[in-house]
Amino acid sequence: MLGRETMRYAIGIDAGGTHLRVARLDPEGNILNKEMLVVGTERTADIFFKTLSEKIRLVAGAHRKDLAGIGLGLPGICNQKEGVIHELPHYPHWHDVPVIQIMKEGFSCNVVFDNDANMAALGEHWKGIAKNLPTFIMLTLGTGIGGGLVLDGKLWRGEEGFAGEVGHMVIEADGKECVCGNKGCWECYASAGAVPVGKTAEGFSKAADEGDSEAKKFWEKFGHYLGLGISNLANITGVEHFVLAGGVSLGWPHFIESAKKTILKGAYPRLAKKIVLQKTSLKGEAALIGCAFAVFQTSKI
Ligand SMILES: [Zn+2]
Incomplete structure (x- = not known):
């Protein structure tokens, strides 16, 4: 267990077809606080990332300096090599959006991203029924x-x-x-x-x-x-x-x-x-937990 002064946190983001969830998690994958909002009909990348940044700041609160990283689960084709999301069928305005670049402009910590179902799979594999x-x-x-x-x-x-x-x-x-x-x-x-x-x-x-x-x-x-x-x-x-x-x-x-x-x-x-x-076995939280796994243990999977 890390001492209080060295505790690091991950921000997990689960963006689905209708809802956006943002949570702060500890290195054990426990959700400490969470915000959820409905994704409106306006789903351009500009508005999405502006709203997302506000929510991350809100969820991180006073712990922003202790962030180990941010993990994003997005419902589309995520190209890890290029840091780009190619297509999101439920967000029709998005084409080749440079997710990593956009996130790095607002946050100085490590940023990882993946398809939301991949993040859910990581969550189930780490803490859930697929352990x-x-x-x-x-x-x-x-x-x-x-x-x-x-x-x-x-x-x-x-x-x-x-x-x-x-x-x-x-x-x-x-x-x-x-x-x-x-x-x-x-x-x-x-x-x-x-x-x-x-x-x-x-x-x-x-x-x-x-x-x-x-x-x-x-x-x-x-x-x-x-x-x-x-x-x-x-x-x-x-x-x-x-x-x-x-x-x-x-x-x-x-x-x-x-x-x-x-x-x-x-x-x-x-x-x-x-x-x-x-x-x-993780109810609606598998993707958020998977995001934390990706942040803390990227090198292991
Ligand atoms: Zn189809």
Whole structure:
């Protein structure tokens, strides 16, 4: 345990499709204080980083001089080599935004960034349900679907950060229109994007609890599509463990059986029997904890 005078902190940032969370964490990954705000419809990089800087200063408070670094989890294609985020389907104005350069202009500490699902995977691997799993796939079911691939104890980012964009795997030829510009992407069928306009995942979950047949049918179909995507991922990678997080995972009791049924049909029979789906043990905080891990132990992963 570090002495009080030498205690360093990390700032963790989890930017999703609808919410932005900023937290201060200690070297053990404990969240000490946190701020959350809704990301508005205006999502230009200029406004985003201005708001973010204000929140970081607020959360860091008097501890700003003790910051070991800032970790950002962003919902898009993060190119680690260039310090640039190429695309964010849910932030359509962003193209090749130099994240590291922008952050360094405002803060003198170490800055690391990664896809939000990758950060969540690091969090689960460090402190969560995937602690003892060298190989697993993290799936964040929120506004879209994020994927983080931990293979043999290491995050697989792809050559330019494009790995894990599982939400945009086409699952229905010529299907629903996706924010990425394509049609029939997985996240249109197994994330909040699948919920009909005017309804919410939370509302549908409550309705299913009360036995509403429309809601039960919705979750069953949701589970089927979820299982379809997981079957494809398992067949491609041979990964057997999947950790699910994100706001939509609250429908778990209503979709899990349907998902498992589809996996048994969709993945190779021998592999299908070994597939394990687990719910996050870190509630909504896996990405924030992963950001702290990235700040404190970058060299270890
Ligand atoms: Zn898409």
